[in-house]
Amino acid sequence: MQLNLRGIIPPMVTPLTADKNLDQQSLKGLIEHLLSGGVHGIFLLxxxxxxxxxxxALRKELVTEACQIINGRVPVLVGITDTSFEGSIEMAEHAKASGADAVVIAPPYYFPISDGEMEAYLEDLVPKLPLPFLLYNMPSCTKMNLSMNTVEKAKNMGALGIKDSSGNLEYLYDLIETFQDSPEFAIIVGTEGFLPQAIERGGHGAVAGGANFFPRMFVDLYDASVTKDENKIVEIREKVTHLYDTIYNVGKDFSRITKGIKCALSIMGICDDYMALPLRRFDAGDRERIKTYIEIFEKQGIR
Structure with missing residues (x-):
């Protein structure tokens, strides 16, 4: 099965209740918000x-419920990265049973591993996967930056493409150049501000965290990048830059982007901002700052 992974694929937040259960009602509202914004896929977990x-148990519940709500309207990707090999297989099998379209694999976190160890890991893992897979480069969380050689080997094993969240523009360009003769191999950027450059060079889309709350803005940026509408690109990129300077820049913790996304959704009435420990939601002061920023964006017609 070859999925055509293109466009804006939000890394959807997991709506939680105060007692850390899945908020099923808010999950439906969030998914409909994303789909009404025109997103091209949804990335769970x-x-x-x-x-x-x-x-x-909660991960499985999320995947089951989300797939039922989405009901084939866009491709569903499920993250299965885990410290446990068997845990990854278990989640992949559940994703398949729930109706997901692909799984997403980053290097197992905690132990630093080499390229050779990652390649051997994929050689063990991939034959056991019941779904196609997307590779995920996330060095800030996994202690390794996937080499071009490792990505090439993953492609030869059947990878649909790679999501790059390194934040390194030169690495992104290197990926695009290395695989320019394989247009079916999707290069998806995780640093959403890089989207226009990625599309211009031959990339395919973005897993944009901000699309959780402003999906249409990122879909419009993708469309403008594909059609090379320079005026529109400049206009929307200014808004994305402002988003980085405001909503993504509240608080001092490294977790401020994830917390900011959930807080924004809470203020917009889409889902609450309860976090899974060890993360905690913003205090009243930071929440008020997010509220002010959201109101400014909304007055500008951004959605």
Whole structure:
């Protein structure tokens, strides 16, 4: 099965209740918000989904419920990265049973591993996967930056493409150049501000965290990048830059982007901002700052 992974694929947050259960009602509202914004796919259990902090039971419940709500309207990607090899297989099998379209694999976190160890890991893992897979480069959380050689080997094993969240523009360009003769191999950027450059060079889309709350803005940026509408690109990029300077820049913790996304959704009445431990939601002061920023964006017609 070859999915055509293109466009804006939000790394959806996991709506939680105060007692850390899945908020099923808010889940439906969030998914409909994303789909009404025109997104091209949904990525469950990524970093913004707080996947490593959730129980297997909650992860499975999220995947089952989300797939039922989405009901084939867009491709569903499920993160299965885990410290446990068997845990990854278990989640992949559940994703398949729930109707997901692909799984997403980053290097197992905690132990630093070499390229050779990652390649051997994929050689063991991939034959056991019941779904196609997307590779995920996330060095800030995994202690390794996937080499071009490792990515090439993953492609030869059947990888649909790679999501690059390194934040390194030169690495992104290197990926695009290395695989320019394989247009079916999707290069998806995780640093959403890089989207226009990625599309211009031959990339295919973005897993944009901000698309959780402003999906249409990122879809419009993708469309403008594809059609080379320079005036529109400049206009929307200014808004994305402002988003980085405001909503993503509240608080001092490294978790401020994920917390900011959930807080924004809470202020917009889409889902609450309860976090899975060890993360905690913003205090009243920071929440008020997010509220002010959201109101400014909304007055500008951004959605």
């Amino acid at each position: 990524g970093s913004n989904g707080e996947a490593p902090s959730l129980t297997y």
